[in-house]
Amino acid sequence: MVSEEEQVTNEAIADRLASMSRLLVIAGDDRHRSGAYERAARQVERLALPVAGLGEEELIRIPGIGERIAGEIREIAQTGSFQELDDLRAVVPESLIALLEISGVGPRTLHLLWKRLGILTLDDLERAVKSRRVRKLPGFGAKKEEMIARGIRQSRDRPDRMTRPQAGALVARVAALFLDGEHAVAGSYRRGAPTIGRVAIVTTAAPDGLADRIAAVAGGAPLSVRFTEPARYGTALLCATGSAGFLERLGEAALARGYRLSPDGLVDADGRLHTFASEEEVFAFLGMEAVPPELREDRGEVELALRHALPDLIDLCDVRGDLHSHTVWSDGRQSLEDVAEAGDERGYEYIAITDHSSKVSPEALAKQRAAIEQINRGHDCELLCGSEVDIRSDGSLGYENRVLADLDLVIASVHSGFAQDQDVLTRRILTAMENEHVDIIGHPTGRLLDRRPPYAVDLERVMAHAAETETALEINSSPHRLDLEDIYIQQAKKRGVKLAAGTDAHRTGEFANMRNGIMLARRGWCAPDEILNALSLSGLLEWRS
């Protein structure tokens, strides 16, 4: 009998089940069977109570876990693995699992690469591509080989940075070790960066014995913790927040006044330390405006703060609605009613329903409008009848003009042909902007932070044309996209292009992602009047006309 301490964690059990799932895929087994293991793994991962402590009958009551997997979970709890997995591991090399992550390589392809070319690792695959052996496989060709080559490059180039949800999960794990009010998040996470290289935390807790527990919780993830005391908290937080460039400029400003900036405080010419309990006190002492964390990127903000001329930034409370959402009418998990309720809860004036044109026929769209009108009678938040219409590979749109003309809001987005060259892809978007019914270009670069680089779009041309055609550019606020990037937001606004923050919410919880988009808008130095959805409903409708 294993003691409570040594009990196999849910994470470990989920990991074995997920391994089983992937090995089954590569082995060419029935995909539904592998899917069952995948679902069981997700289920175990999500459960709060330790699954290793449950009996077989209790396990079977968990949805997605049947008699077979229940028995295997018991086996994992006792031995750390299970027979069927071990048998499969003896047949399918585990190094192949990583290759499934490569774009262009699915289970079928991987099966052939392994059996026909003996490929086991990323290096093997790269060699096979270079020597043009892949294109000779049955059903393969030069394009397929190029696609795999691209996938390999992408996976090699993928920077080792965390998404905000990943960093947030790490922060939450560490935060559980502190008492209330004892810590703050600093670093690029606090500055609102789209991805985070290292999570930084400042704490006033006593360091005794904490370091080991923090290291254990972090599990090797990049994390730095600065211990300080309440009286020195201001400079400690300031220095831990960065950025390096901002701190350099701030240090120069301090030096001009006779002080050296350090995490402990400001040191004067006589070596005396002045300490500060808050960042505001540091800024005030230096005779500056307090610089919001999102601006601390060394883009001229220190100079402006010294002149008390920082820009007026948009706040979350300025937001009057959401311009991008999906429902069960396409690939969302929420009903129209759910969206209206979420809008009421958030005190929004409006939310645009923008289901995919590819999933909603013009006839269904007319029905959706009727349903929306019905629902609008019962809510303060008005649902707008919009669409996220595909910009097809040839630049045409997913709906005809007569359909677009009836909509309250039209987002046009690229969802296919990501590998097109820059000129072709850019021209698709320019063409879409020329359509008088298109209001917003959705997720302008198409990047997925943990999975896919941007497509080859010339944003200079897009921004120039957006200004000409008075088309807005989206700030997609999904933490996996965060698209447009802040430097382009800043450039777009300088050209007079409106920015439209939308969450792309597929379920009600995701409307809260608006805070990401507003953080990004702030990083792009946006004032409320540059953000489309800071307009009232009547203002928005007026902008469209």
Add this chain to the structure above:
DNA sequence: GCCGTTTTCGGCCCGACTGTTTTCAGTCG
């Protein structure tokens, strides 16, 4: 493999798009 039930086995989300071949594999949302 799980589920639901038509309690014994068929369905598991899916339609558009792309590339490479004429029937499918992979990607996309």
